[in-house]
Amino acid sequence: MKNYQLLCYERDPWNDEGYDAKLSHSMHLGISQNGAAFKELNHNYGVLFPKGIEKDDGSIDAKTLIQPCIFQINDTTFGIFAIQTGSKAENDLTSKGELLCFTTEDFVHYQQLSSIKVGNDVILEVRVDGQMAQKVFWREVSGKCYAASFWFNADTQAFEISGNEQSEVATIPNQPKVAAENIDGCIPRGEISISDAIGDYLLNKLDEPYNTANELPKEVTVGSQQELEEVKAVAKYSDGTETNKRVDWYSRNIDFTKPQSLTIKGRIHQDHFIFPMALDRADPCIGRWQDKYYFIATNDADRNHSLYIREADSVPELVTAQEVKILDSNMYDTIGNLLWAPEFHIIDGQLFVFHSATIDRFEDVQSYVMALKPNGNPMLASDWCEPKRVVKPNGDPLIKQGITLDMTEFQIDEHIYVTWSQRQFVPNDLGAWLYIAEVDAAHPWQMISEPVVIAKPIYGWENNRAPVNEGPFAIQRNGKVYLTYSGALIDDSYVVGLMQIDRELSPLDPENWQKSNYPILTSNTVAGEFGPGHNAYVIDDDGHYWNSYHAHPGKEGPRSSGIRRVHFDVDGEPDLGMTEDLDLKPQLVNVALQVKIDPKKD
Missing domain, CATH: 2.60.40 (Immunoglobulin-like)
Known part of the structure; x- marks a missing residue:
């Protein structure tokens, strides 16, 4: 027996790491084995965030949680109670007297259930009465304390208060004392015993492999x-x-x-890659075409007015390869200012660059596709066709008042799908959402299905400082499509999230997509890399996936590109944080x- 103990905690939001309230006020996990001190999991980043509330106009009112309590329901299922709070952990008047409710079987995948009504006023503290909890205690803003028995209804998948009764008590149980001083900013909220199987899984999943x-x-x-x-x-x-x-x-x-x-x-x-491998280059993408590798990125050095590419025989050689300009904002009348987020994609044997561009204003940025001419050389600007704006099936623009950007492409059987980020500004800013549609293989700027929303920034970590879902890119393996994407403001709060779908399911149905509750790459993941995001993948001759991404070398540093091998974890999902010393022990x-x-x- 390994005698695992699992700790749930919040983090102190008053820190100097830029770990904001929307992140601190979530459930974090620590683990202990055989009585040793607790060690943080998931790089001391939250693993359970509450869903925000969708308003009538579709925008998201972000929520946080405090006072998470963990307990065991039966041999296979655990429960979590918490208090819903506003985006900065302020009292949430829309959830007076209610407790957030979750279930989990492994403390990685969670199901958010309907809240239960236990009180009549704002709840400030909540406790449960041990591992196999049957009673919940809470303190309301009035200072009065209450207790009630509860049970879990497996048929309805909901928690219920027994007899809908509550009783006033003198006080609620004291906060447990836990030896977790070595976890930075830890505010303990409870611990339970877990099986060897769950403990091993958590270490394999939420501790960086080596x-x-x-x-x-x-x-x-x-x-x-x-x-x-x-x-x-x-x-x-x-x-x-x-x-x-x-x-x-x-x-x-x-x-x-x-x-x-x-x-x-x-x-x-x-292969060894320093970070950054390219200063002032954001939204990088590496592609393969006719036995060559190509690198392209947003050019922050000239404020996004040109696109340069590099060509090499291998991924490492791209670091020092010569740059050649293939597009700038003066070449065509349809492009007069910004050029963003270029990506290489091959469809039916033809090479394309998907990118975003605008004639003038930021508010008019739109998605474009640029095709390489037949038998063309990617390093020659003259061998690229004029970019074409992506349109809906009837020829209309994707949005009339707003921006579309970061379009990417993936293929399932004979179907060509594009996903992109779209943001409406008028009459209200709704935040950046992810859309999907099918396109014509011969003319990938022409959609043949109507756009469908597949993701909104519903969690605090993707709604941090800005409500953003953008920069999608797909990996297909083991019968699944993994779609990584970026969220939050483009500073040190920027992160990479993960969505996935079984390959045999229709990607045009939003219900078929599963979004992970926490991000898979953050400023906590690799020391010195702040706000990592907007990434893309390429496969080399050895079958290894390489992740190209941008991050800030220092909180105030410019967006710059990095390259790191993708590890596939115990669940077969992409792990983007394995550094070279972990990948191969010296x-x-x-x-x-x-x-x-x-x-x-x-």
Whole structure:
């Protein structure tokens, strides 16, 4: 037995890290094993946020939570009670006397249920009476304290107050004392015992994985240098996952024409990327086209008036590759000011750049598609066609008063889908939402289905300083489409969230999409990288996914591009925070292999 204890806590919002009230006032998790001090999970970032309230016009009134309480309902299900508060943790008069209610089986995936009415006034504190709680206590703004028995109705998936009765009590139970001084800003709210299975899962899922071993075959027979290079190491990680790694073998002086047995040493290959790899380059995207890699990004250095690309034979070589301009705001009458968020996409064998542009004002930014001419060279501006504005099936613009941007593309069978961010400003600013539609494969600027909203910034972390969902990009693997996107203001609060859908389901139905409750990449994830977001992916020859993203090198630094390998976690979902030292442990990179050389081997 590992004797896991799970701590739920809030964080003190009065911190100097820029960890705002919308983030601090959420449920965080810490874990302890065999009585050791609690350690933070998820980089000390919240894992449970309440949904905001959608107003009549569709905009979101963000909410936070305080006083989370965790307890066990049965052998497989846990419950959480909390108090709903406003966006800055102020008293929420719309939820007087109510408690937020959630259930979970693993403390990663949550179901927000209907709130329960327990009191008549604003609730300031709430407690439950232990691991298998059957009674809830609360204190109202009047200072009076109450208690009531409750139970969980499995049929209706709702909590109910037994007999709808409450009784006044002298006081509520004291806040438990927990040894969590080592967790920065921790305000403990309760702890429970959890099983080994859940504890192991939480550590695998919410603690950054690290390289634990690298395995090779005991012995191989090869007939050439090329066959030796095909021998891969299996890198294993603390979360139980693994991936294949190329090895740089020290074989320069070996004669492959001579039969022999020997030990060959090598070093597991790892591409190295400094951050930032490109200053003043935001919204980066790396694409592959005809055995070459290309890098493109928003050009913050000239205030977004031009697009430059780089070409190289490998992803690492893009870092120092020459830049060539392929588009600026003076080339065409339809583009006169801003150029944003370019992406490479290949549809039916043709290369396109999806991007945003405007004739003049920021408020008129719209989505465009630029096609490479047949047999064209991507490095020649003259080989690109004039960008075409994306339109709805009837030829109308996507929005008449507002902006559309960050359009991306993915394909399922014969269907070509685009998702993008759209923001209405008139008569009210509704925030940036994610839309989806199907387009014509031959003319991907022409939609063949009506736009559908698939996401709004409903959680505090994506509604922080600004209500934003933008920068979507898709990964398809293991029968799922993973759509990462960015949320919050484009400063150190910027984050990357995750949505997903089963590949056999229609992506045009918003109900088929599942949004994770917490972001997967934040300023807490990698030290020194503030406000990471607006990312894209490319697959190299080894089958590895590379994430290109921007972040600030320092809170006040310019948006700049970075590159990092994507790890796929215990659930097969993208993990964007694995740094190079976690990806390959330095002490484990040197390897040796017993090799038989047989020149006659086929």
